[in-house]
Amino acid sequence: MTAPLLQADRLSVDFPVRQGVLRREVARLRAVSDVSVELRAGQVLGVVGESGCGKTTLGRALVGLHAPTAGTLRIDGRDVATMDDEQRRRMTRDVQMVFQDPFASLNPRKRIRQILQVPFEVHGLAGAAGLESRLLELVSLVGLLPEHLDRWPHELSGGQRQRVGIARALALQPRVVVLDEPLSALDMSIQSQVLNLLVDLQARLGLSYVFISHDLSIVEYLSDSVAVMYLGRVVETAPAAALFAAPLHPYTQALLASVPDPVPRRERVTRALEGDVPSLLRAPRGCAFHTRCPRAQPRCGDSVPELRPMSADGLHQAACHLI
């Protein structure tokens, strides 16, 4: 089998916790802990979890916006840490990101044309012949019109701004796009427009996506495989169909049971998970989920469960002592 296009191998990302006037480091917070995920060419990897689970930090680490504290990030099987400058430059072109908030992620003082030129400038391609035709190509690719190039961000609707964010990510013809909650700031009727655009672009350009979202219905629709995160760790990963049909980890089961069902029922039996997600600074010992887990046993507090294969092909994996 060929190497995955993008692979995180036991990746961890720490942030310093600073306090006092001297901003002294008093602790380290492990936002992403021992995460192993892989993305194969032409596929969509969905990353789900609740706020604070580390999914955004993982996404930013995958595009190189956070340096990993431990672990390895590989592209085409090559360790990013051992790359020379030229290879690393190539890598940053290959892996691009679309951010959640189309209002905050576009510079309000620049016209759309200038915003879309930035990636070319960063990579020393701004003087290249054909830049104007490439910009026209980009706006048409994302369903905008040539005249939008001369508009300011505030003159565009939320959906149009997110299209600009997507065009900017596609400017340098990446192979992987990490999409961090790209729909959640948009109105309902606009979400499916942008989702359809993402599906079309993926097929047309042969892109691979890492799709980070809290919206499980959309993740089920879009993804080939899914990783479920809780307090910085992947607790379950599987092909999307298997994960949604038969979730194994108690957290995944509770998460799926909490998703409101668009079909009304006479008897509403929302099985609520008790309690809140603990703070990362006071993460429970052992399995991080055991404080809320309906099936927890004493041994769950003793050691951190590792991801183990749960299916014959090894693709469905869960990190739980009790399965």
Add this chain to the structure above:
Amino acid sequence: MPAARLLEIDGLVTSFRTPRGTLRAVDGVSLAVYRGETVCIAGESGCGKSVTALSVMGLLPDAARIESGAIRFGGVDVLALSPRERRGLRGRAMSMIFQEPMTALNPVQSIGRQVAEVFAIHGTAGRGQAREKVLALLRQVRIPDAERRYDEYPLQLSGGMKQRVMIAMALANRPELLIADEPTTALDVTIQAQVLHLLRELQRELGTGIVFVTHDLAVVAEIADRVVVMYGGRVVEQGDVFDVLQRPAHPYTRGLLAARPRAGQTRRDGVRLDAIPGSVPSPFEQIDGCRYQARCPRAQARCREQAPALAPLAREGHAAACHFAEETPA
């Protein structure tokens, strides 16, 4: 015996003065809420759902004005009340919770004292009994360890716990009507499930009528008895939750339902979502006829000429504002 009408909104028009002119955020909305039921007002940003809620509460910003229409609460025309009488209703007979519990709580006052203030303002707890009443209330909204939480500050509470505190304050004086404006939108999905469950339980215990404002039709399916769908400041469809979500009659309601993937539908199987084209019209835009016409797959000449009125459909209480309304299985 039919349940009594608790709230009745009749032809409400609420407008805003802006530097670009006056805009009608709510344009002729009528709806009713019966005792003990939950009515969801559903729609996208700018549809007028929150302004409708704020109009009922009397909490509109200075730039807004109720131009016409009536709001009757327990049979009393609240728009005719003095500001003082209106204040007496708020927090007592009707109360409200908001999307952001983080910004609605005072960061430098303990949870217990903030909740106690609700009793103090309305003189509904005697000296010395406030603490006990507050603790009972915190327990009622299922806040674990209420004794300890009493002395904590908002900063020390999670988003879900803060929303419980807001619900406790809103229910302190046993209001007949609770208006909840996107109360679970800022919460994670497992916490949202807890809060929806709590609201349903409390409603059963207290018999409170609830107006629940949301953009999420799946949340509507979980909490509503009846639904009012708004678009462009107007009601486009209303009815029993089963009728509206399973036999939607307005093309907008149908479009919203079709735009979301259903369980088991995937891109891998070649399913493409039916997106609603275009975007929500600006409230400054002068549109003759139906406000949805530019995005509607069924629009005809008549839709551009004549605004459709809300007209009854086959099932009692189900109505849609569309010249071509047709109940269609979702």
